[in-house]
Amino acid sequence: MYMKTLYGLADGNSGEPIRTSQVAEAMDVSAASASEMLKRLGGKGLLDHEPYKGVHLTEEGLALAARVKRREGLMEVFLVQMLDFDGDVHDAACRLEHALTDELELAIDRLLDYPEATPSGEPIPQVRRDIDADLSHLLLPLKALPEGVLATVEMLVLDGVERRTLSEQGLHAGAEIRRVQDVFEVAGIEVQISDSLQARILARTC
CATH class of the missing domain: 2.30.30.90 (Ferrous iron transport protein A (FeoA))
Known part of the structure; x- marks a missing residue:
């Protein structure tokens, strides 16, 4: 959840550092809890800390956050288009996203005809799609x-x-x-x- 939230905040911050208070408000947690999690993510190389200003997603962090956001978006489209799911689509997609493998993500992307937005209109992060000349086991x-x-x-x-x-x-x-x-x-x-x-x-x- 934190990585997805950071992705959204980074997208809306126009390159400016993400403040701890922004994260705490978006996650509905205390500033202390948000600060502790940001330190952990920084220790994993996913965030760079700018003293007295906030954090930036590293290249690795941005890639991970975009993947989480992308998979959740694909699952939202899958639930609505393929299953006609009328429950809490966002919550269900968030839970299902964790189970996706790289191969299954690609298969669902193809199945849905490469969607660019969720049912609510939110953009789905796009990836480069290489065309493999070897058609075996696809x-x-x-x-x-x-x-x-x-x-x-x-x-x-x-x-x-x-x-x-x-x-x-x-x-x-x-x-x-x-x-x-x-x-x-x-x-x-x-x-x-x-x-x-x-x-x-x-x-x-x-």
């Missing part, structure tokens, strides 16, 4: 699966009716699938999958 939404590449279905973010309908056509977790022009081939059978469903089915290339 986790992709079906909409991004290149033609002719064999993949194994790993995740289906579907409701019960959608899941049963596709399962009857042989499409389920563990099934091998290949794009052939405008359709998909599953166990030798051609299956039509809508663009909406393609975005919610993840498969790993073989």
Whole structure:
């Protein structure tokens, strides 16, 4: 939480040092608690301290804070767009963010078609996306699966009716699938999958 808060404060401070009082107010903690945590983060190389003025995020600290903010933003979009979640989206995303690995973050980014903002309009920190010529072992939404590449279905973010309908056509977790022009081939059978469903089915290339 502190790193995410520091990222937001740094973004709004236009390069000026972040004061302990700002952190305490944003985190709703005492100045003493905020000061102690800032010292710990500084000891880890995440903050630089400017005497009598405040702190700055180091390059390492900024990268870590941006990653936390980015993953939380991706999870907010995932919860709203993919799960139609109507609970406390921000709180749920904050909890889920901690469980994301680098690979899962990339897969969810692809699944959501590389969102730039959360459902509330807050910008999501962007990263450089390298295009890997080696297509093996990539986790992709079906909409991004290149033609002719064999993949194994790993995740289906579907409701019960959608899941049963596709399962009857042989499409389920563990099934091998290949794009052939405008359709998909599953166990030798051609299956039509809508663009909406393609975005919610993840498969790993073989």
